[in-house]
Amino acid sequence: MESKHLMQLAIILDCGSISQASGKLHISQPTLTKNMQTLEMQAGGPLFTRSRHGVRQTPLGGVLAREGRAIAKSVWSAEQSATRFGLGMQTELRIGVGPLVASLLMHTITETLLRDHPNLSLLIRVDTPYRLFEQINDDELDIAVAPTVISASQELDKVLLFEDHLAIFASCHHPLSQQKRIEVSDLSHYPWINIATYAKFEESPVERLQKAGLKQVHTHIALAGDAMICLNILPTGEYLSIMPKRVTDIAAPRFGLQSLAVEADFGERNMYLWHPPSLAGDIMLDSVARAFIDTLETAMAK
Known part of the structure; x- marks a missing residue:
């Protein structure tokens, strides 16, 4: 099987028709149809059914389409890495943060990290904690600064940055x-x-x-x-x-x-530095943690 055929199958199923997929892929419809026939022959069964409402995946087609999407995602990630390398971002740290931390702290933390590590290039992504953890697990981020989240953080290690409520x-x-x-x-x-x-x-x-x-x-x-x-x-x-x-x-x-002076306890909102176990002991973890702690303490003292 060719990886491009698996990616093309995923596009067809996502678009709902071969004609729309051919336009998105910038290849002719006959060529795309031929590629799917080849893939069906190699897979040993039909990948989708056709009707006046478009195409619908078969169980086999659904399985192969998932593989196609995974391949497409890997290709996209490789292209992004090449682009960043071309921009001079050769020693890179990929950090994910939530919107409030991004708005109030991240500009100062960025300056601190670049001052302490002149050759470092930062990729900063702002998203919800749950999605940031998924991106670490998918190797799209190295670390994330976020509170505790259900299930998505179970396979990650954490370092307490500061307590909050x-x-x-x-x-x-x-x-x-x-x-x-x-x-x-x-x-x-x-x-x-x-x-x-x-x-x-x-x-x-x-x-x-x-x-x-x-x-x-x-x-x-x-x-x-x-x-x-x-x-x-x-x-x-x-x-x-x-x-x-x-x-x-x-x-x-x-x-x-x-x-407001409300007579109630609304719970903790402690902030942690999350990372995969493979990064345990990495010197950059200490640098990022110290930058966050120092930035918060300085901001609070003003």
């Missing part, structure tokens, strides 16, 4: 901002902005709020992959948001925010 943030002009004691029930009348609503944490932000006793959470805005939207919108109204306290405190003065 969740708190409720609002504008300094919010009706609750001047109260020294706030009950959970006092939060029920206000709109919420939820960050990472769709990320697979051990418990979602809404679940944390409900566990603390807030029965109704009126979510007006849900965000995935961006934190600056939340930081910019919170001061514009009576919005509330549950966010990690130590990290968000860094941005609070700049955005006119403050944590």
